Amino acid sequence: DQQVKQNSPSLSVQEGRISILNCDYTNSMFDYFLWYKKYPAEGPTFLISISSIKDKNEDGRFTVFLNKSAKHLSLHIVPSQPGDSAVYFCAASGSTSGTYKYIFGTGTRLKVLA
Amino acid sequence: ETGVTQSPTHLIKTRGQQVTLRCSSQSGHNTVSWYQQALGQGPQFIFQYYREEENGRGNFPPRFSGLQFPNYSSELNVNALELDDSALYLCASSLGGGWERYNEQFFGPGTRLTVL
Numbered sequence: 001d002q003q004v005k006q007n008s009p010s011l012s013v014q015e016g017r018i019s020i021l022n023c024d025y026t027n028s029m030f031d032y033f034l035w036y037k038k039y040p041a042e043g044p045t046f047l048i049s050i051s052s053i054k055d056k057n058e059d060g061r062f063t064v065f066l067n068k069s070a071k072h073l074s075l076h077i078v079p080s081q082p083g084d085s086a087v088y089f090c091a092a093s094g095s096t097s098g099t100y101k102y103i104f105g106t107g108t109r110l111k112v113l114a
Numbered sequence: 115e116t117g118v119t120q121s122p123t124h125l126i127k128t129r130g131q132q133v134t135l136r137c138s139s140q141s142g143h144n145t146v147s148w149y150q151q152a153l154g155q156g157p158q159f160i161f162q163y164y165r166e167e168e169n170g171r172g173n174f175p176p177r178f179s180g181l182q183f184p185n186y187s188s189e190l191n192v193n194a195l196e197l198d199d200s201a202l203y204l205c206a207s208s209l210g211g212g213w214e215r216y217n218e219q220f221f222g223p224g225t226r227l228t229v230l
Contacts, residue, residue: 004156006156034218036221041223042223043118043204043206043221043222043223043224044157044204044221045221046218046219046220049218089156089157091156101159101162101170101172102147102149102157102219103159104149104156104157105156106155106156107155107156
């Protein structure tokens with residue numbers, strides 16, 4: 001049972017344009033969401049997060065939007081740069097027996113074309 | 115401040131063998147989580163350790179076990195290896211006991227395990 005879904009395995013965007021990566025979740029107990037970026041041969045690195053009490057969080061070129069009623073979040077990258085090319089994972093966190101653990105989606109490979 | 119390191123980088127084992135993977139957490143982080151990332155999938159939570167005690171477990175059989183040491187290092191042990199255990203194994207360290215939802219997890223580069 002995939003509780004966090006990233007339905008687009010890959011995305012190509014021209015440099016300077018907007019990249020929109022989407023993520024859906026099924027568990028209404030999730031209350032904290034994160035985006036991680038992963039380059040080959042490296043571990044995932046934290047990008048941006050949002051708690052369920054907000055619907056938007058912005059950090060420089062990166063903005064995450066949360067739609068709780070639709071159980072959907074998205075990551076916007078504006079403007080996209082070639083260095084943004086990586087695999088992006090969304091993750092959701094919710095307490096299970098008092099322990100917060102991350103549930104990851106399957107990832108979206110973003111390619112920014114110069 | 116050093117980051118999270120893992121060893122070895124790559125490992126090849128045969129079915130039925132046992133393996134130990136190692137992780138050195140970021141300095142001061144008392145919580146470590148282990149994840150398995152199969153090819154084309156996202157990381158899947160195996161278990162979490164806080165102050166040397168298991169503090170939560172995902173849907174993995176008991177042949178997956180762990181240890182956490184006072185010096186912030188930890189181990190993931192897998193017994194009776196199966197072909198499906200071939201994956202990238204990631205550890206992530208964080209502050210707190212795992213019950214604080216806003217604790218960011220810092221990941222190591224992973225150990226690529228191949229089971230033949």
